[in-house]
Amino acid sequence: MKARRVKGLEPDEALADNAERIVRVRLGELCAFMPAAADPAQVVALHDMRIAAKRLRYILEITGPCFGPYAKTATSLVKELQDLLGEIHDCDVQVPETVAFADALMAADAGALRDAAGDADDLDPALLKQAPHAREHAGLAALEAHLRARRLLLFDRFLELWSDAERKGFRARLEYALGERADVRDPEPR
Amino acid sequence: MAKAEDIDVDPAEPYRRAGARIVRVRAGELFDHAEGVLDTSDIESVHAMRVASRRLRAVLEIFAPCFPGSEFKGVLGDVKRLADALGERRDPDVHIDALQRFGKALAAGNRPGVARLVEDLRERQARGNELLAAELERARARGLHGRLLALADAAEPEPEPEPGEALEA
Numbered sequence: 001m002k003a004r005r006v007k008g009l010e011p012d013e014a015l016a017d018n019a020e021r022i023v024r025v026r027l028g029e030l031c032a033f034m035p036a037a038a039d040p041a042q043v044v045a046l047h048d049m050r051i052a053a054k055r056l057r058y059i060l061e062i063t064g065p066c067f068g069p070y071a072k073t074a075t076s077l078v079k080e081l082q083d084l085l086g087e088i089h090d091c092d093v094q095v096p097e098t099v100a101f102a103d104a105l106m107a108a109d110a111g112a113l114r115d116a117a118g119d120a121d122d123l124d125p126a127l128l129k130q131a132p133h134a135r136e137h138a139g140l141a142a143l144e145a146h147l148r149a150r151r152l153l154l155f156d157r158f159l160e161l162w163s164d165a166e167r168k169g170f171r172a173r174l175e176y177a178l179g180e181r182a183d184v185r186d187p188e189p190r
Numbered sequence: 191m192a193k194a195e196d197i198d199v200d201p202a203e204p205y206r207r208a209g210a211r212i213v214r215v216r217a218g219e220l221f222d223h224a225e226g227v228l229d230t231s232d233i234e235s236v237h238a239m240r241v242a243s244r245r246l247r248a249v250l251e252i253f254a255p256c257f258p259g260s261e262f263k264g265v266l267g268d269v270k271r272l273a274d275a276l277g278e279r280r281d282p283d284v285h286i287d288a289l290q291r292f293g294k295a296l297a298a299g300n301r302p303g304v305a306r307l308v309e310d311l312r313e314r315q316a317r318g319n320e321l322l323a324a325e326l327e328r329a330r331a332r333g334l335h336g337r338l339l340a341l342a343d344a345a346e347p348e349p350e351p352e353p354g355e356a357l358e359a
Contacts, residue, residue, distance in 0.1 A: 003251070011256040011345070015208040016201030022252060058248035062212060066201035094285070101307055139303025142296060143289075181201045 001048040003055055004029055019063035020178045026056040030078075031171055034162060040155050043092050050085035057082050068180030070173045077165055084158050091151035098147060102140040105133040194219060194245050209253030210342040216246040217338035220272075227276075228323055230315055233283040236322070240276035246338075247273055256345040265341050268334050275325035279318035282311045 006025045009018050033049035036042055057078045064071040109131035116127050128134060197212055223239035226232055250257075250266050286308055293304040329335075 009205070009255045011206035011209075012204055014201060015199060015203045015205045018205040019252075055248070055251075058245065059252055062197070062249060062252065063199060065199050090284075098307070101310065102303075105303075105306070133306070135299075136303035136306045139293075139296065139300035139305075140307065141303075142300045143292065143304055143307070146292065 001051045015063060016066035016181055019059065019066055022059050023056070023063070023067075023178055024175070026052065026059055027171065027174060030056050038159060038162075040152075046085060047089055047092070050082060050089055053078055053082035053085060066182055068177035068182065070177035074170065074174040074177070077161075077170060081158075081161060081165075084154060084161060088151060088154045088158060091147050091154065095144065095147045095151070098140060098144050102137065102144065105136055105140070109133050109137075194242070205253070206256035206345045209249070209256040210345040212249050213246070213253065213338060213342040213345070216242065216249050217335060217342070220246050220269075221335050224326065227326070228319055230283075230319060233280075233287065236276060236279050236283060240273065240280045243269065243273035243276055253345070257341050258344050261337070261341055261344065265334070265337050268329060268332060268337075272325050272329050272334070275318075275322045279315065279322045282315040282318055286311050286315065 004025055006022050008021055011018075030049065030052040033045055033052060037045040037049045039045075057075065060071060060075040060078060064075045112132050113123060113127050113130070116130055117123050195215055197215055199208060220239065220242040223235065223242050226235040227239050229235065247266070247269050250262070250269060254262060254266075289304050289308050289311070293301050293308075296304065
Protein backbone atom coordinates (compact mmCIF):
# COMPACT_ATOMS: atom_id res chain seq x y z
CA MET A 1 0.00 0.00 0.00
CA LYS A 2 1.46 3.30 -1.08
CA ALA A 3 1.49 5.95 1.63
CA ARG A 4 -0.46 9.12 0.98
CA ARG A 5 1.69 12.14 0.26
CA VAL A 6 1.78 14.61 3.12
CA LYS A 7 1.37 18.19 1.95
CA GLY A 8 2.91 21.25 3.51
CA LEU A 9 6.11 19.77 4.95
CA GLU A 10 8.72 22.48 5.48
CA PRO A 11 12.29 21.38 6.29
CA ASP A 12 13.17 24.67 7.98
CA GLU A 13 10.13 24.69 10.23
CA ALA A 14 9.82 23.01 13.61
CA LEU A 15 9.94 19.22 13.83
CA ALA A 16 6.70 19.09 15.83
CA ASP A 17 4.71 21.07 13.26
CA ASN A 18 5.87 18.84 10.41
CA ALA A 19 5.44 15.66 12.47
CA GLU A 20 1.91 16.73 13.37
CA ARG A 21 1.01 16.95 9.68
CA ILE A 22 2.47 13.49 9.01
CA VAL A 23 0.79 11.85 12.01
CA ARG A 24 -2.61 13.31 11.12
CA VAL A 25 -2.37 11.82 7.62
CA ARG A 26 -1.09 8.43 8.86
CA LEU A 27 -3.77 8.29 11.56
CA GLY A 28 -6.44 9.00 8.97
CA GLU A 29 -5.04 6.23 6.75
CA LEU A 30 -5.14 3.72 9.59
CA CYS A 31 -8.67 4.55 10.71
CA ALA A 32 -9.96 4.47 7.11
CA PHE A 33 -9.50 0.68 7.03
CA MET A 34 -12.34 0.24 9.46
CA PRO A 35 -14.96 -1.11 9.19
CA ALA A 36 -13.73 -2.88 5.98
CA ALA A 37 -10.97 -4.74 7.87
CA ALA A 38 -13.51 -5.97 10.44
CA ASP A 39 -14.58 -8.54 7.85
CA PRO A 40 -12.29 -11.54 8.40
CA ALA A 41 -12.40 -12.35 4.68
CA GLN A 42 -10.89 -8.95 3.77
CA VAL A 43 -7.31 -10.22 3.89
CA VAL A 44 -5.93 -7.42 1.74
CA ALA A 45 -7.58 -4.67 3.80
CA LEU A 46 -6.18 -6.23 6.95
CA HIS A 47 -2.71 -6.47 5.42
CA ASP A 48 -2.87 -2.82 4.31
CA MET A 49 -4.07 -1.80 7.75
CA ARG A 50 -0.98 -3.48 9.21
CA ILE A 51 1.23 -1.39 6.91
CA ALA A 52 -0.68 1.75 7.91
CA ALA A 53 -0.23 0.86 11.59
CA LYS A 54 3.49 0.33 11.03
CA ARG A 55 3.87 3.77 9.43
CA LEU A 56 1.93 5.44 12.23
CA ARG A 57 3.90 3.54 14.86
CA TYR A 58 7.28 4.62 13.51
CA ILE A 59 6.43 8.31 13.22
CA LEU A 60 4.96 8.22 16.74
CA GLU A 61 7.97 6.39 18.15
CA ILE A 62 10.27 9.08 16.80
CA THR A 63 8.24 12.22 17.30
CA GLY A 64 5.67 11.21 19.96
CA PRO A 65 7.63 13.01 22.71
CA CYS A 66 6.95 16.31 20.89
CA PHE A 67 3.24 16.06 21.66
CA GLY A 68 0.83 15.81 24.57
CA PRO A 69 0.96 12.85 26.99
CA TYR A 70 -1.62 10.75 25.15
CA ALA A 71 0.83 10.32 22.25
CA LYS A 72 2.78 7.85 24.39
CA THR A 73 -0.33 5.77 25.11
CA ALA A 74 -1.23 5.88 21.43
CA THR A 75 2.26 4.67 20.45
CA SER A 76 1.90 1.58 22.66
CA LEU A 77 -1.58 0.91 21.32
CA VAL A 78 -0.50 1.21 17.69
CA LYS A 79 2.47 -1.08 18.33
CA GLU A 80 0.15 -3.66 19.88
CA LEU A 81 -2.18 -3.33 16.91
CA GLN A 82 0.65 -3.70 14.40
CA ASP A 83 2.03 -6.76 16.21
CA LEU A 84 -1.39 -8.40 16.27
CA LEU A 85 -2.06 -7.64 12.60
CA GLY A 86 1.41 -9.02 11.84
CA GLU A 87 0.56 -12.30 13.59
CA ILE A 88 -2.68 -12.53 11.61
CA HIS A 89 -0.77 -11.81 8.40
CA ASP A 90 1.68 -14.62 9.22
CA CYS A 91 -1.27 -17.01 9.46
CA ASP A 92 -2.63 -15.71 6.14
CA VAL A 93 0.72 -16.45 4.53
CA GLN A 94 1.41 -19.75 6.27
CA VAL A 95 -1.98 -21.42 5.72
CA PRO A 96 -1.69 -21.48 1.90
CA GLU A 97 2.01 -22.35 2.12
CA THR A 98 1.24 -25.32 4.37
CA VAL A 99 -1.61 -26.43 2.11
CA ALA A 100 0.61 -26.17 -0.98
CA PHE A 101 3.38 -28.13 0.73
CA ALA A 102 0.95 -30.84 1.88
CA ASP A 103 -0.57 -30.99 -1.64
CA ALA A 104 2.89 -31.47 -3.16
CA LEU A 105 3.65 -34.37 -0.82
CA MET A 106 0.22 -35.86 -1.53
CA ALA A 107 0.80 -35.61 -5.28
CA ALA A 108 4.23 -37.22 -4.90
CA ASP A 109 2.66 -40.09 -2.92
CA ALA A 110 -0.09 -40.55 -5.50
CA GLY A 111 2.51 -40.78 -8.25
CA ALA A 112 4.64 -43.22 -6.27
CA LEU A 113 1.62 -45.42 -5.49
CA ARG A 114 0.55 -45.42 -9.10
CA ASP A 115 4.01 -46.62 -10.09
CA ALA A 116 3.94 -49.24 -7.34
CA ALA A 117 0.62 -50.60 -8.66
CA GLY A 118 2.22 -51.44 -11.99
CA ASP A 119 -0.16 -53.37 -14.24
CA ALA A 120 -2.77 -54.03 -11.49
CA ASP A 121 -6.45 -53.54 -12.38
CA ASP A 122 -6.96 -51.42 -9.27
CA LEU A 123 -4.92 -49.89 -6.46
CA ASP A 124 -4.35 -52.18 -3.48
CA PRO A 125 -4.87 -50.14 -0.24
CA ALA A 126 -2.06 -52.15 1.32
CA LEU A 127 0.34 -50.23 -0.93
CA LEU A 128 -0.35 -47.07 1.11
CA LYS A 129 2.31 -48.16 3.58
CA GLN A 130 4.86 -47.71 0.83
CA ALA A 131 3.95 -44.11 0.14
CA PRO A 132 7.13 -42.08 0.71
CA HIS A 133 5.34 -39.39 2.72
CA ALA A 134 2.75 -41.57 4.47
CA ARG A 135 3.94 -40.55 7.93
CA GLU A 136 3.97 -36.86 7.11
CA HIS A 137 0.39 -36.05 6.12
CA ALA A 138 -1.14 -36.11 9.61
CA GLY A 139 1.27 -33.54 11.02
CA LEU A 140 0.69 -31.15 8.13
CA ALA A 141 -3.08 -31.47 8.52
CA ALA A 142 -2.70 -30.75 12.24
CA LEU A 143 -0.56 -27.71 11.43
CA GLU A 144 -3.13 -26.38 8.99
CA ALA A 145 -5.91 -26.78 11.56
CA HIS A 146 -3.77 -25.05 14.16
CA LEU A 147 -3.00 -22.10 11.88
CA ARG A 148 -6.63 -21.67 10.86
CA ALA A 149 -7.82 -21.77 14.48
CA ARG A 150 -5.06 -19.36 15.54
CA ARG A 151 -6.11 -16.95 12.82
CA LEU A 152 -9.69 -17.00 14.12
CA LEU A 153 -8.53 -16.37 17.65
CA LEU A 154 -6.15 -13.54 16.71
CA PHE A 155 -8.82 -11.91 14.58
CA ASP A 156 -11.20 -11.88 17.55
CA ARG A 157 -8.46 -10.23 19.62
CA PHE A 158 -7.98 -7.63 16.88
CA LEU A 159 -11.68 -6.74 16.92
CA GLU A 160 -11.61 -6.48 20.71
CA LEU A 161 -8.50 -4.30 20.65
CA TRP A 162 -9.95 -1.96 18.05
CA SER A 163 -13.36 -1.61 19.71
CA ASP A 164 -11.64 -0.97 23.04
CA ALA A 165 -9.48 1.73 21.41
CA GLU A 166 -12.57 3.33 19.88
CA ARG A 167 -14.42 3.19 23.18
CA LYS A 168 -11.53 4.97 24.83
CA GLY A 169 -11.50 7.67 22.16
CA PHE A 170 -8.16 6.72 20.58
CA ARG A 171 -8.45 8.86 17.47
CA ALA A 172 -9.90 11.98 19.10
CA ARG A 173 -7.44 11.84 21.99
CA LEU A 174 -4.45 11.42 19.71
CA GLU A 175 -5.66 14.28 17.51
CA TYR A 176 -5.95 16.44 20.61
CA ALA A 177 -2.46 15.45 21.78
CA LEU A 178 -1.05 16.42 18.36
CA GLY A 179 -2.19 19.98 19.00
CA GLU A 180 -0.23 20.07 22.25
CA ARG A 181 3.52 20.63 22.49
CA ALA A 182 5.61 18.86 25.06
CA ASP A 183 7.94 20.96 27.15
CA VAL A 184 11.26 19.21 26.52
CA ARG A 185 14.78 20.49 26.71
CA ASP A 186 17.00 21.00 23.70
CA PRO A 187 18.41 17.55 22.77
CA GLU A 188 21.90 18.81 22.11
CA PRO A 189 23.70 22.13 22.03
CA ARG A 190 23.48 23.93 18.72
CA MET B 191 18.90 -7.19 21.06
CA ALA B 192 16.88 -5.14 18.56
CA LYS B 193 16.20 -2.29 20.99
CA ALA B 194 16.90 1.01 19.30
CA GLU B 195 18.67 3.85 21.04
CA ASP B 196 16.24 6.40 22.44
CA ILE B 197 16.71 9.68 20.65
CA ASP B 198 15.67 12.86 22.40
CA VAL B 199 13.64 15.24 20.31
CA ASP B 200 12.86 18.91 20.73
CA PRO B 201 9.53 20.01 19.24
CA ALA B 202 11.10 23.31 18.18
CA GLU B 203 14.16 21.81 16.51
CA PRO B 204 14.15 22.35 12.73
CA TYR B 205 12.73 19.33 10.93
CA ARG B 206 15.83 19.00 8.73
CA ARG B 207 18.25 19.10 11.66
CA ALA B 208 16.26 16.44 13.54
CA GLY B 209 16.21 14.32 10.37
CA ALA B 210 19.98 14.54 9.96
CA ARG B 211 20.59 13.66 13.59
CA ILE B 212 18.19 10.70 13.65
CA VAL B 213 19.37 9.26 10.32
CA ARG B 214 22.97 9.26 11.60
CA VAL B 215 21.96 7.28 14.70
CA ARG B 216 19.76 4.79 12.85
CA ALA B 217 22.35 4.27 10.08
CA GLY B 218 24.98 3.53 12.73
CA GLU B 219 22.66 0.99 14.38
CA LEU B 220 22.09 -0.81 11.08
CA PHE B 221 25.78 -1.39 10.45
CA ASP B 222 26.54 -2.12 14.12
CA HIS B 223 24.30 -5.18 13.81
CA ALA B 224 25.98 -6.54 10.67
CA GLU B 225 28.47 -8.71 12.51
CA GLY B 226 27.48 -12.38 12.72
CA VAL B 227 24.35 -11.81 10.68
CA LEU B 228 25.12 -14.68 8.27
CA ASP B 229 25.40 -17.23 11.08
CA THR B 230 22.20 -19.28 10.78
CA SER B 231 22.70 -20.76 14.24
CA ASP B 232 22.20 -17.31 15.77
CA ILE B 233 18.88 -15.93 14.60
CA GLU B 234 18.99 -12.88 16.88
CA SER B 235 21.67 -11.03 14.89
CA VAL B 236 19.65 -11.03 11.69
CA HIS B 237 16.55 -10.06 13.67
CA ALA B 238 18.33 -7.07 15.21
CA MET B 239 19.70 -5.95 11.85
CA ARG B 240 16.32 -6.32 10.17
CA VAL B 241 14.60 -4.24 12.83
CA ALA B 242 17.36 -1.62 12.47
CA SER B 243 16.82 -1.59 8.69
CA ARG B 244 13.09 -1.03 9.15
CA ARG B 245 13.69 1.83 11.57
CA LEU B 246 16.20 3.40 9.22
CA ARG B 247 13.86 3.08 6.26
CA ALA B 248 11.06 4.63 8.31
CA VAL B 249 13.13 7.67 9.32
CA LEU B 250 14.31 8.16 5.74
CA GLU B 251 10.69 8.21 4.60
CA ILE B 252 9.57 10.48 7.45
CA PHE B 253 12.31 13.02 6.76
CA ALA B 254 12.34 12.60 2.96
CA PRO B 255 11.62 16.30 2.17
CA CYS B 256 14.80 17.28 4.06
CA PHE B 257 17.18 15.41 1.74
CA PRO B 258 18.40 16.22 -1.77
CA GLY B 259 16.09 14.24 -4.04
CA SER B 260 18.63 12.79 -6.45
CA GLU B 261 20.84 11.14 -3.83
CA PHE B 262 17.94 10.29 -1.51
CA LYS B 263 16.23 8.04 -4.03
CA GLY B 264 19.30 5.87 -4.56
CA VAL B 265 20.08 5.57 -0.86
CA LEU B 266 16.48 4.69 0.03
CA GLY B 267 16.45 2.09 -2.76
CA ASP B 268 19.62 0.48 -1.40
CA VAL B 269 18.24 0.44 2.15
CA LYS B 270 15.04 -1.19 0.87
CA ARG B 271 17.05 -3.86 -1.00
CA LEU B 272 19.03 -4.65 2.12
CA ALA B 273 15.86 -4.71 4.23
CA ASP B 274 14.21 -7.10 1.75
CA ALA B 275 17.25 -9.40 1.82
CA LEU B 276 17.17 -9.40 5.62
CA GLY B 277 13.50 -10.38 5.38
CA GLU B 278 14.31 -13.27 3.02
CA ARG B 279 16.61 -14.66 5.71
CA ARG B 280 14.52 -13.69 8.73
CA ASP B 281 11.14 -15.05 7.57
CA PRO B 282 12.26 -18.70 7.42
CA ASP B 283 14.14 -18.23 10.73
CA VAL B 284 10.90 -17.21 12.44
CA HIS B 285 8.86 -19.90 10.73
CA ILE B 286 11.35 -22.64 11.66
CA ASP B 287 11.44 -21.47 15.27
CA ALA B 288 7.62 -21.47 15.48
CA LEU B 289 7.35 -24.92 13.87
CA GLN B 290 9.93 -26.39 16.21
CA ARG B 291 7.97 -25.12 19.21
CA PHE B 292 4.72 -26.36 17.65
CA GLY B 293 6.26 -29.77 16.92
CA LYS B 294 7.19 -30.26 20.57
CA ALA B 295 3.54 -29.89 21.56
CA LEU B 296 2.38 -32.52 19.05
CA ALA B 297 1.79 -36.23 19.50
CA ALA B 298 4.76 -38.23 18.21
CA GLY B 299 2.79 -39.46 15.20
CA ASN B 300 2.26 -35.91 13.96
CA ARG B 301 5.85 -34.76 14.20
CA PRO B 302 7.31 -36.15 10.94
CA GLY B 303 5.18 -33.87 8.75
CA VAL B 304 6.23 -30.78 10.65
CA ALA B 305 9.86 -31.91 10.59
CA ARG B 306 9.61 -32.33 6.81
CA LEU B 307 8.36 -28.76 6.46
CA VAL B 308 11.22 -27.54 8.65
CA GLU B 309 13.67 -29.29 6.30
CA ASP B 310 12.12 -27.45 3.38
CA LEU B 311 12.37 -24.14 5.23
CA ARG B 312 16.06 -24.81 5.97
CA GLU B 313 16.61 -24.72 2.22
CA ARG B 314 14.80 -21.39 2.00
CA GLN B 315 16.86 -20.12 4.90
CA ALA B 316 20.07 -21.08 3.08
CA ARG B 317 18.92 -19.33 -0.09
CA GLY B 318 17.97 -16.29 1.98
CA ASN B 319 21.42 -16.30 3.54
CA GLU B 320 23.09 -16.34 0.12
CA LEU B 321 20.96 -13.42 -0.98
CA LEU B 322 21.74 -11.54 2.21
CA ALA B 323 25.49 -12.15 1.80
CA ALA B 324 25.30 -10.69 -1.70
CA GLU B 325 23.30 -7.66 -0.53
CA LEU B 326 25.68 -6.98 2.35
CA GLU B 327 28.57 -7.08 -0.10
CA ARG B 328 26.68 -4.80 -2.47
CA ALA B 329 25.96 -2.32 0.34
CA ARG B 330 29.64 -2.34 1.28
CA ALA B 331 30.80 -1.92 -2.32
CA ARG B 332 28.39 0.97 -2.88
CA GLY B 333 29.47 2.67 0.36
CA LEU B 334 25.95 2.72 1.73
CA HIS B 335 26.93 3.76 5.26
CA GLY B 336 29.02 6.66 3.98
CA ARG B 337 26.26 7.72 1.59
CA LEU B 338 23.74 7.73 4.45
CA LEU B 339 26.02 9.96 6.50
CA ALA B 340 26.56 12.24 3.50
CA LEU B 341 22.80 12.42 3.04
CA ALA B 342 22.41 13.46 6.69
CA ASP B 343 25.11 16.11 6.23
CA ALA B 344 23.31 17.44 3.17
CA ALA B 345 20.12 17.88 5.18
CA GLU B 346 21.79 20.13 7.75
CA PRO B 347 21.47 23.81 7.01
CA GLU B 348 24.67 25.76 6.54
CA PRO B 349 25.49 27.60 9.78
CA GLU B 350 24.64 31.29 9.72
CA PRO B 351 27.85 33.23 9.08
CA GLU B 352 29.01 35.55 11.85
CA PRO B 353 28.70 39.19 10.75
CA GLY B 354 32.49 39.54 10.50
CA GLU B 355 32.88 36.30 8.55
CA ALA B 356 30.43 37.42 5.90
CA LEU B 357 32.48 40.53 5.22
CA GLU B 358 35.78 38.66 5.13
CA ALA B 359 34.53 36.02 2.69
